[in-house]
Amino acid sequence: MSVSQLADVEHLHRVGARPPLFSYLAEVWRRRAFITTLARYRLRAKYEANRLGILWIAIRPLVNAAVYGLIFGVIQTGATRPKDYPVYVVVGVFFWEFFMGCFVEGAHAVTANRNMVQSLAFPRMTLPLAVWAERMYSFLITLVVLVPILILFGHYPSLKWLWVIPLFAIYATFNAGVTMILARITVHVTDLAELLPYIARILFYASGVLFSVDSVMKGHPLIIKAYDAYPMYQVLKMARHFLTEDAGTSFNQHYWLFLSLAAVITLVVGVLFFWSAEERYGRD
């Protein structure tokens, strides 16, 4: 009698085998406390040594926005510069950081935790999800800081702000998918992690965080059409519309449908893509 026959008889399972998708996801769900705790503790660990501590989560994007706002505010002339420029930049940078964090840090979610992956058996998807949760907490904190800034520049809270809630849900779904996709890609192509900050920067400059695509690309209707189908552009445009409606930022209603679809597809692709390599992580 061979051992694998014995395994059949005695109901033994192959160790290290990737579980089927739904039991895998159930196991990830069972580990949700680990995901959120790891995310919260990492945030604390990052900032606790500083005097201002957790405040840095809000200060960093604020300083970023100030620096970019100053430089791009000077470069752009009155004609192309969006109205109400400081608010334009702050909303843009704050919303952008969530995606950027998931994109760049998601890439390190598995590779930077090699030790943990190689010594503990747990569903690896918890690692990119912890990165995503960490970025989401940061983003929520910056959203709170955004309120007094908006008021300072004369945008008072209105019912319209509530639209940010569904937008946030869709955006977070999209970013979860992005994090998982990046987390697996860098496991196969380690070199990519070196390039990602540059790719992220190109995306940053191209996504209309600092300038209005509509007025800069006035002579190129095709490019504007293409932007109409670009999820990050849609997120920024919708966020600006809801929070600062007078900034001349109406958007096409098809954005809702398009963005939701893009988010769900990205999430499903991300889950399947990450899960299918479950046995591969930590082996190099």
Add this chain to the structure above:
Amino acid sequence: MVAIEEYQRTGELGEPVVSVENLHVTYRVYATGKAAGSQRNGLLRVSRGIREVHALRGVSFVAHRNESIGIIGPNGSGKSTLMRALVGLTPPSAGAVYARSRPNMLGVAAAALLPELSGERNIVLGGLAMGFTPSEVREMRDDIVAFAELEESIDLPMRTYSSGMAARLKFAIAAARADDILIIDEALSVGDKRFQERSEERIREIASHAGTIFLVSHAMKSIRETCARTIWINQGVVEMDGPTDEVVDTYEASKK
């Protein structure tokens, strides 16, 4: 598969819980530097030297419920590779490991800890990483603190601990679990002489609660004390598998 049939005939053992069939493990290592005799070199050489290390070459055995199995062998014989394959962390290049429930290694939660955080928070993090629920972690908390003897400094960041304190905390977190199939590396016992004795004692206590244990050790004394059966691994193959006294005697004789 003589060994299995033999164990099945004896009939005294519990049902099989782990079964290892013809397990081969090969590591592919990107060799840096030059092996002796290599001719080519240069930074931009695209095909870097990939060396294959055949760490296990066809290991087979079956472990039964309530067995304590010692794993011995010289450094580099493949003991650790075998243990990592048992818990599913190292993929077999051929053969497979089957188990009733997932075997777990004692003492590896340290990888999940964050030195910036207090011992208190690291207990929570380590416990969750090992798969405990938050309420189980809350229950374990006091025992862990007491065992690690860190009541005074449990709220300080772990990076401020002395290496002995950190090692005690890591051990106490790791030793909080009781598994069905448990793998214990005795290099784990840490700290000063007194704590080493306490941790060895704790390991034995855990071993007595676990269903089936594998004890990896260089200390023949603890193998003889804890294990009824011993497997001697040498250069990636099972050199000998049988009652501890027989195997350990032969092993010790071979080293003289």
